[in-house]
Amino acid sequence: MQGKKRIIQCIIKSNLDDSSSDFLNQYLKWKSISPENISGKMAIPNLPPDESKCYVFNNPKLDVLTEIRNNYWDTLVIGDINKENKIQLFRLGYSKIWTELNLLNNIPLESFIAKDKSLWIWIYTGIASLDIIFKEIFESIGHKVFLPLQWIDLLESIPNQKPDCVILNWDSALESNRNCIELIDKSINRSNHLPLILGLKNFQASGLAKNLMNGISRISNIIMTEKQLLHSIIQSLFINSKSLVQLERRDILQWDKAIRFQLKNIELIEEDMISKVNRSNIELFYFAKQFSWLLDEELFH
Secondary structure, three states, rough: OOOOEEOOOOOOOOOOHHHHHHHHHHHHOOOOOOOEOOOOOOOOOOOOOOEEEEEEOOOOHHHHHHHHHHHOOEEEEEEOOOOHHHHHHHHOOEEEEEEHHHHHHHOOOOOOOOOOOOOOEEEEEEOOHHHHHHHHHHEEEOOEOOOOHHHHHHHHHHHHOOEEEEEEEHHHHHHOOOOOHHHHHHHHHHHHHOOOOEEOOOOOOOOHHHHHHHHHHHHOOOOOHHHHHHHHHHHHHOOOOOOOEEEEEEEEEEEEOOOOOOOEEEEEEEEEOOOOEEOOOOHHHHHOOOOHHHHHHHHHO
């Protein structure tokens, strides 16, 4: 991860005590960020904050959380958050949470800005909130993301935008049009561009006919559930954030040449990973921690 950075646009304080809240305000100012507190009696701004400012909300109610998320601001939730609230935030499409109040001085307040060589990623999971979560993960490390209103937009996106990677819910596509495989095939042939397609499938649902499954496998590089894909992306893009040094076996997505028009392959592999934090990756370690809550199995129950 290299290049220019952009600061966080919005912070939600959840049950922060006075000392933590005061420290956070001072930390923001030390980072040259001007916090603009939005109280419950104030109208939520329509426009994103200026480049050097950040909106701050204190214990907002559900309707405010929903409106903040609908504005697509790059938002970080900070504080003491129980399991029920985490599930609520997940269903609203929040991706970044920081709960370690003893490490407020390590909060990642910046993400990377996309460059010309950044990957162009097309995402349709069939779940709007999950689309936003994937979008923020990829955008935070400097990739470009497009969220369509419906899967069929892919047919024009392939020849026009030529996405490097596609995340597509095959269940939604097939439910909408049983000929979706043939339509995507025609779009690929028309554009002479084959994006790497990460397919989503509910394997608990009734099985597909063998010829349909073979057709999907032919053009979809990897097929998995929403939970498997989210976990493998987080684990492949970031170092393990559970401990400073940990040996474990896990599924990761290995990206071959993650550069625009040069992404040759995405491979799902099971590998023994040793994660060590040193001076060169300590920043990445703390950057990853804001996404580590998404590895909780209970979020998908």
